[in-house]
Amino acid sequence: MKACIIGAGFIAAAHVAGYEKIPQVELCGIADIRAEAARALADKHHCRAYTSALEMLQKEKPDAVSVCVPTHLHREAVCLALEQGADVLCEKPLALAMEDAIAMRDTALGCGRQVMTAQVLRFWPEYELISQKLAQKLSGSDWGPLLRLDARRIAHSSRGDWFGDPQRGGGALFDLLVHDLDFVVSILGCQAESLYATGHQNALGGWVHVNALLTWPGGIQVSLEAAGDMPLGYPFTMRFRADCENGCLDFTSQSLQNIATAQQVSSQLFCVEEGQARPLDPGTFPEGANGEAFHRQIRAFVTGVEAGRLPIPFEQSIYGMKLIHKIRASLETGCKMILDDI
Structure with missing residues (x-):
């Protein structure tokens, strides 16, 4: 499975760490309009950097995409990834406007793809x-x-x-x-x-x-x-x-x-x-409960993409x-x- 990330901030780094722990996933690209941020995160994790999400999606053709940009940009990024054939894990909050959330749902239905909100x-x-x-x-x-x-x-x-x-x-x-x-x-x-x-x-x-x-x-x-x-x-x-x-x-x-x-x-x-x-006692985790939580979330998303059914119902979001x-x-x-x- 190929995965890409839109956004290169602190929350994107948590998604990167989650994908890297899943053997069947190849993290192939990170896109951010801030070229230096995209390059720094991509170089650290040995994948390609882009300043255009569309270019990345068209070249890499990922199965799964994490959207990790500021909230007001979610709709554009999520719908773009869906239209390019990927299932999407979108950081919370899903949207600021209800019409944006509805548009994401409708786009997913129209494209035959899925969206999951990252409720860690x-x-x-x-x-x-x-x-x-x-x-x-x-x-x-x-x-x-x-x-x-x-x-x-x-x-x-x-x-x-x-x-x-x-x-x-x-x-x-x-x-x-x-x-x-x-x-x-x-x-x-x-x-x-x-x-x-x-x-x-x-x-x-x-x-x-x-x-x-x-x-x-x-x-x-x-x-x-x-x-x-x-x-x-x-x-x-x-x-x-x-x-x-x-x-x-x-x-x-x-x-x-x-x-x-x-x-x-x-x-x-x-x-x-x-x-x-x-x-x-919930257990002992070398990277802390926060690191474990993000890893579990990414694993659950990847498993859901493979199975064709994501673990968090979008209607609950x-x-x-x-x-x-x-x-x-x-x-x-x-x-x-x-x-x-x-």
């Missing part, structure tokens, strides 16, 4: 263990019903103006909260009933700190916090807790940089049941984007949103 939490060792353990406990009766999910993703901004620009990066709402919202959808499904959100905007109008409360059938409450405006030096922090009537799962991780490049400074996952808390837009509507209006129309 689904492949993160601790989050995978949480998902498996919660499903196991909820299939029985000893933990009782699920009451609430609580997720937080807190960081300082280190990516310049594009991250907080609502027209390019979308701020914490699109870049950070989308991680945990997708993980919640993977657990609870596409059935949210209502939501309400509060937050803080930067000078550009981007939502850089968001708190959202959503409800699912059965009275399940979901609380989400995403922050990209913390003081410089604040550790990148991920937290997730699932509360049942008679049991609980709790995960906290802090790193010095960001989700893709940093080693964890501290990480703890524990389970509370029968009146006791005990640690859960579309649904997640609809929820993000409803959260933004709540932020802008100060109103509770009833979700009977999505």
